[in-house]
Amino acid sequence: MREKIFAIRAAVEEKLTTATTMEQLEELRVAYLGKKGELTSLLRGMGALSAEERPIMGQLVNEVRALLESEIQTRSEQLKKEQMQAQLQNEKIDVTMPGTRQTVGNRHPLTIALDEIKDLFISMGFSIAEGPEIETDYYNFEALNLPPNHPARDTQDTFYITDNILLRTQTSPMQVRVMEKQEPPIRVIAPGRVFRADEVDATHSPVFHQIEGLVVDKGITMGDLKGTLDIFAKKMFGPECKTRFRPHHFPFTEPSAEMDVSCFSCGGKGCRVCKDEGWIEVLGCGMVHPKVLQNCNIDPEVYSGFAFGMGLERIVMTRYGVTDLRLFFENDIRFLNQFKGVEK
Ligand code: DAH
Numbered sequence: 244m245r246e247k248i249f250a251i252r253a254a255v256e257e258k259l260t261t262a263t264t265m266e267q268l269e270e271l272r273v274a275y276l277g278k279k280g281e282l283t284s285l286l287r288g289m290g291a292l293s294a295e296e297r298p299i300m301g302q303l304v305n306e307v308r309a310l311l312e313s314e315i316q317t318r319s320e321q322l323k324k325e326q327m328q329a330q331l332q333n334e335k336i337d338v339t340m341p342g343t344r345q346t347v348g349n350r351h352p353l354t355i356a357l358d359e360i361k362d363l364f365i366s367m368g369f370s371i372a373e374g375p376e377i378e379t380d381y382y383n384f385e386a387l388n389l390p391p392n393h394p395a396r397d398t399q400d401t402f403y404i405t406d407n408i409l410l411r412t413q414t415s416p417m418q419v420r421v422m423e424k425q426e427p428p429i430r431v432i433a434p435g436r437v438f439r440a441d442e443v444d445a446t447h448s449p450v451f452h453q454i455e456g457l458v459v460d461k462g463i464t465m466g467d468l469k470g471t472l473d474i475f476a477k478k479m480f481g482p483e484c485k486t487r488f489r490p491h492h493f494p495f496t497e498p499s500a501e502m503d504v505s506c507f508s509c510g511g512k513g514c515r516v517c518k519d520e521g522w523i524e525v526l527g528c529g530m531v532h533p534k535v536l537q538n539c540n541i542d543p544e545v546y547s548g549f550a551f552g553m554g555l556e557r558i559v560m561t562r563y564g565v566t567d568l569r570l571f572f573e574n575d576i577r578f579l580n581q582f583k584g585v586e587k
Contacts, residue, residue: 244285244288244292244296244300245300245303247285248282248285248300248303248304248307251275251281251282251285251307252307252310252311254275255271255275255311255314255315256311256314258271259271259314259315259318262318262322263322264322265319265322265323268315268318268319268322271315272312272315275311276308276311276312276315282304282307282308282311285304286301286304289301349579349580349582349583349586350582350586351571351579351582352559352563352565352571352579352582352585353452353555353556353559353571355582355585355586356555356558356559356562357434357452357454357555359479360432360434360454360475360479360555360558361432361434363475363478363479364432364456364475367430367471367474368430369430369431369432369456370430370431370432371431371432371433371434372417372420372421372431372432372433373433373434373435374414374416374417374420374433374435375411376410376411376435376436376437376438377404377408377409377410377411378408378409378410378411378416379407379408379409380406380407380408380409381407382411382416382419382420383401383409383411383412383413383415383416384396386416386419386535386538386539387415387416387418387419387494387495387535388494388495388532388534388535388538389494389495393494395492395493395494399412399413399439400412400439400440401438401439401440402438402440402449410437410438411435411437411438412437412438412439413437413453413455413552414433414434414435414437414453414454414455414552415455415495415550415552417431417433417435417455417457418433418455418457418495418531418535418550419535419538419539421433421457422457422459422535422536422539422541423539423540427459427460427461427541427546427548428459428460429457429458429459429460429548430457430458430460431456431457432454432455432456432457433454433455433456433457434452434453434454434455434555435452435453436450436451436452437450437451437452437453438450439451443569444568444569445566445567445568445569446568447568448556448568448569448572450572451554451555451556451568452554452555452556453552453553453554453555454552454553454555455550455551455552456471456528456549456550456551456552457531457548457549457550458471458548458549458550459531459536459541459546459547459548460546460547460548461545461546461547462547463530463546463547463548463549464530464547465498465530465549467549468528468529468530468549468551469486469488471549472486472502472526472528472551473486476502476504476525479558479562480504480507480561480562481507483505483510484504484505484507485504485505485511486502486503486504486505487502487503487505487522488500488501488502488503488528489501489502489503491527491529493527493529494532495529495531495532495535495550496527496528496529496530496531496532496549496550497529497530497532497533498529498530499527499528499529500527500528500529501524501526501527501528502524502525502526502527502528502551503522503523503524503525504522504523504525504561505521505522505523506520506521506522506523507523507561507562508564509521516564523561525553525557525558525561526551526552526553526554527551527552527553528549528550528551528552529549529550529551530547530548530549530550531547531548531549531550536548556568556571559571563582563585
């Protein structure tokens with residue numbers, strides 16, 4: 244019996260030196276000192292001992308138990324200390340090290356410009372309309388005076404979902420949608436994504452953005468159109484900016500025009516940016532065609548209106564001298580970061 248007790252003590256003490264975690268210590272305690280532990284079960288075998296030996300052995304077991312318990316306790320405190328030291332070491336912060344720089348991003352140049360354009364038109368009493376990117380042939384073409392087989396459809400080939408449902412090629416269908424819902428006076432802009440079956444190159448993309456504008460009221464004239472768009476151009480390209488209107492053709496406006504702005508780079512003298520023209524084309528516009536008003540149940544004898552449509556990418560390219568449209572969609576941070584400073 245005595246030998247067994249000493250063997251248990253030696254075993255526990257040896258294992259104590261190799262235990263490295265609190266869990267191992269606890270396992271050790273349970274295995275030897277726990278209710279079903281080896282030392283405890285020795286007590287159960289005491290019945291076999293003689294009356295003289297029994298108290299002596301009982302005392303010895305208890306002494307060894309007390310000793311082992313205190314040794315386990317000591318080891319456990321030592322382990323805790325070691326763990327704390329290790330943790331402190333691990334979490335040590337060297338306050339003299341340079342910090343990790345948090346880079347702050349910026350909005351996309353198209354978003355910056357669009358927000359500015361929205362603010363500008365809101366300040367002139369316009370509201371903002373949004374509509375579907377998946378359109379019907381009726382809204383995208385027919386209601387805008389582009390019946391099937393109209394030659395002007397050729398330049399706006401798009402992605403068809405069915406013969407009748409397509410990805411809109413322009414934001415102009417929003418003119419019809421707004422006029423159907425709202426009675427004059429109307430003053431809206433409708434920005435959004437448009438789609439065309441174009442190959443990607445420096446000036447074309449199958450997805451790009453337009454901003455449509457529409458004003459309908461009694462007595463609206465070409466003078467209102469020119470005045471409004473001239474203010475827009477000066478806000479967008481600077482107070483020195485001049486505008487000019489060239490006759491053009493759009494099926495849904497009559498008369499129609501294209502607006503040019505004087506080249507921001509040379510001021511109109513002619514340079515590489517404007518290809519020696521002195522002018523840069525920025526948008527299409529015109530007086531809303533009487534047929535389009537009629538299609539929306541607005542009496543062209545009572546009301547008149549003007550409309551305009553511009554490409555957002557083109558405006559931003561003109562403004563910042565960006566020469567490749569693809570840069571807007573490639574998400575190259577070296578390009579995007581250059582617009583950090585231009586937010587107002
Ligand atoms: N929707 C035309 C296009 O994509 C642009 C346009 C021209 C819109 C004249 C208009 C407008 O509202 O009056 O080419």
